[in-house]
Amino acid sequence: MPARADFRPQKNTRFFLAPAADAAKLAAFPNYRFHLTSLNMSKPTTTPKTAAAKAVFKALDTFKIETPSWGYADTGTRFGKFFQDAAAIDLNDKLADAGQVHALTGCCPQVAVHVLWDFQPGQDPKEVAALAAGHGVRIGAINPNLFQDQIYKYGSFANTDPAVRKAALDHTLYSIDLGKKLGSQCVSMWLADGVNYPGQASVRARKKRMEECLTAAHKKLAPGQLLLIEYKPFEPAFYATDIADWGMSYLYAKKAGKQARVLVDTGHHYTAQNIEQIVAWLLDENMLGGFHFNDRRYADDDLTLGSIDPYQAFRIFHEIHHHTFDAGKPADIAYMIDQSHNDKSKIEATIQTVVTAQELYVKAALVDHKRLAALQDKNAQIDAEEILKTAFFTDVKPFIREWRLANGLPEDPLKAHRESGYERDAAKARKARRKELGIVQSGSYA
Ligand code: PSV
Ligand code: MN
Secondary structure, rough: OOOOOOOOOOOOOEEOOOHHHOOOOOOOOOOOOOOEEEEEEOOOOOOOHHHHHHHHHHEEEEEEEEHHHHHHOEEEEEEEEEEOOOOOOHHHHHHHHHHHHHHHHHHEEEEEEEEHHHHHOOOOHHHHHHHHOOOOOOOEEEOOOOOOOOHHOOOOOOOOOHHHHHHHHHHHHHHHHHHHHHHOEEEEOOOOOOEEEOOOOOOHHHHHHHHHHHHHHHHOOOOOOEEEEOOOOOOOOOOEEOOOOHHHHHHHHHOOOOEEEEEEEEOOOOOOOOOOOOHHHHOOOEEEEEEEEHHHEEEEEOEOOOOOOOOHHHHHHHHHHHHHHHHHHOOOOOEOOOOOOOOOOOHHHHHHHHHHHHHHHHHHHHHOOOHHHHHHHHHHHHHHHHHHHHHHOOOOHHHHHHHHHHOOOOHHHHHHHHHHHHHHHHHHHHHHHHHHHOOOOOOOOO
């Protein structure tokens, strides 16, 4: 194995990626390539000393965030794509890249998958699980695809045609079954259903059909499996979306059954909407299933988290920590990333997002909840607000570096990634493979 900059194998080195012995198991994936990256995973040498450092260590010890398989592949807008040689070609590449992110950050053990984009028809889930394990990760949320096929022109679960609804339900049940076989907890439902013009459809009839299908899907969940229902006010339909806001998701989830929850994609709100208030309400109702994190300037821009408004993500995390303080235990929330980062390097953008998520989560953990409660009781609005601002402006980077070192992780994951040479190797190998496989990247919109 080539020694790479700071990552020479040392005692207690843990290899996150598959040893050669696993190659036979993975023979079904002809494009499989090993990318051996090793990290010194020696026992923690540093223990936090100050109260702030302790709070940071406590928060980071449990914080995990799932990266999306599609965030490693070429993506674009409806106007086209810009290609990157290092972008993942297939599921194996995506899992390898996710393994690299996890190896460097230590907090991304799971990868969300999109069934249609990632799974071959009839593919054995055991093989996929082994492939993920070989890269040091697990399969996380399963996303059925109910929007791409031609049959979904007028919707999936809300479609007037029973045959289309059946096809959509069958695909959802297949996704639920995949989740069971892969030991994954969440099935993430994003329904692109909606209509473009007033008068085109009965809003109430569409609602009823949606309810029926979601309830039928819920019936097939295994114990412990969760059905997450994501909302979005616009796109691809622009007059009325069938699950347009959190209230609609909430009602559908309540009707579907006890294992359904609301999924909040931070990009799926109108510009001025108070997302953290929605989060607080859902927490209070025990209906918050998880997040799709990204940032936005205008609409569902899918920019990297915290790039535009880090204070908003902080306020969301604050509501979560505040709820944990009041409830005495954390809520079970799936933190996931859903970004396109079209023109940034895929892995770098993902690492940047994960590091930002850790920083904002940790800043929010520094809020003095006891003091805040006392100030809130007295309506001391300025002092209460200052508690949040003080936490937000605290420089947490030194504590996070300490935590990383204590956990055998590189203190600067982005720098470590750049020095590892991973991306340069991936670009070379994937460019050659595209040529070999005759893959022509096409960026045309029409
Ligand atoms: C739709 O905009 C969405 O947020 C859904 O979660 C999809 O699964 C994802 O984006 C696809 O990128
Ligand atoms: Mn989403």
